[in-house]
Amino acid sequence: MVREEDGFWACEYDGLLGRLPQLIASSRLTFCGMGSCIDARIEMEDAAALLASEIPADARSFIDMLVDRAHRGVGGEIRVEWPEGPAWLTDNLPFGSSLGGTGPHAAWVLTAVGAPALVALQDRSADMVRHIPSDILVVERGQTVPVGAIKPRGEPRPKIFIFEYTAGMQLGGASPPRSSRIIVRFTDPDLENDQDFASLTATMAEQAGAGLISGFSGVARERLNGEIERVGALSRTWRSRGLGTVYLELGGFDSIDSCLATLHGLKGAYDTLGMSHSEFVALSGDGDLATSMVRLAGELELQRLIVHADHWAAAATLGDGTREREALMTGSLLASARAEAGKPVRPTALPSAAVFHQGPFDTPKRIGDWTLLSCATPYLDTPATTLGLGDSFTGGCLLILGQCPASSASAEASG
Missing domain, CATH: 3.30.1110.20 (Adenosine kinase, small domain)
Structure with missing residues (x-):
């Protein structure tokens, strides 16, 4: 179960920790939507x-x-x-x-390490605003401002x-x-409909690094098609105007019907799909992981499909394997640091209690044009919290996937 070369992964993550300051310094703005809650x-x-x-x-x-x-x-x-x-x-x-919410949590993690993040926020009640770290960015009167600078208003969800x-x-x-x-x-909270966020991010897409769309599992079925159309139109605008990565984090749907409607209704609006291993099994069955990942990624015309589990994270990708592995490891490192601290933090060392287990593709595997690869996560058996760990992983992936290619290559070379 535990790899004999446990020291191998510790060494790999130590190298990543050395590269992390440069990766953060060269990070670009991430758009984080579309659901916020308490x-x-x-x-x-x-x-x-x-x-x-x-x-x-x-x-x-x-x-x-x-x-x-x-x-x-x-x-x-x-x-x-x-x-x-x-x-x-x-x-x-x-x-x-x-x-709460995948978008706000990813923004929280990115901001905590020193990377810029802009969150969609329709709910600006006093209860919501006081829960959001004050340096996360929102759109107010056509400009990006820290959430701590806005005046709360409205009723909470x-x-x-x-x-x-x-x-x-x-x-x-x-x-x-x-x-x-x-x-x-106990209710369906629906997605954030932040028109100021939509308008401004459409004009900023070329300068930003990546966009995150999420929260569709919290939309009632009778309203789902309309939300798919609305958010899909925005994310297609991002892509057409130069945003390199649009990442859809799946979430736990009440029905496979709603899940499939979301995946196929948004087809072309995202190039990256992420989900937990349990969500992947519910969607694709408990068959061969490599074959199932490639089949789903091809069906949805993706650039990459990412699956995260307790002990490992894996990707099926058409991209550069070195960069994709860096994304998986960065996501895993930030999630592990949060598990140890109980909140998003900028890691300076591996958690002392971290252990490593073997992943499914520790040696990269090829199926046609696809590369399948994985990394072991710095796993904590008794974390301070499990809340937001998947969202922290997503935030870490976005930190790397949103880099200019030259910046990623430079950081990897320096490591």
Whole structure:
């Protein structure tokens, strides 16, 4: 399981840490959309403890479902039909709150390491603004400004509930096999419709490095086609005006139908698709990973398909293998640093508790025009948090994929 050449990956990441300052210094602006929210964070241990008391049947059924998923090591995102759920959970469980959404989290990670990021933000309520790091950029009156400089306004959206659990935690007499979190939506929050962001990014596309689109899993099916059309039109404008990379991060859909409608409806609006391994298996089946990745990437006419798991990250790409591997490693490094610190940070060393496991394509593999490659992640068995780790990985990939090719080559040579 653990590679004999554990020191090989430690050495590789040490080299990346040496290149990281130059990569950050040469980074270009990243557009980060399209969904923002506030997360109510709850420890699964606190929720499971309520099973020992007298609670309503619908609450017991809900918590039983969460504990069962944790026992099976299943995280992900789900939609739950329980209208009274948010109020009951708020009244009966301790929780903290934090920024949510793939776009804002990727922007947070990029900004934390010193790279510029511009986030789509329709919700500018006081509750939202106070949760966003003040140096993340937004568009205000046709200009990019730090979010700390804007005046809050409007009403907040409903919160998303996050239930976190850790490997070894006792939940109803059993322990989860892995650390993760379950994201629960009681409503469909829809996407940010920030017209100022759309207008300005259309004019800035040639100077920016990359764009991120995400959040479609939180759109109700009857509104999904309209959101695909709206966001797809913007991202196609980005591409036509010179933006080199548009990255779609998939997210946990309630149905394969909605997932496929999104992937195919946005076809041509993105060149890069990212998803967790569990999301990939749900979409493509549990067959041969290499063949399945190439098949899906070709079907969607992608430049690259990225799959991230606990212990590894992999890509099927038509691009330069050295650069693509750098993207996977940078994403993995920033996610691991966040797992250790409990928040986005600029890493200066590998986490002391990191271990490395073998990936599926440690030796690059060719299938036709496609190169398949992978890296081991600096894995932490008991992280300080699992929240936002996939989004942190995405942010790290965008840091590299948004580089001018000359900048990437220069950084690799200096390492």
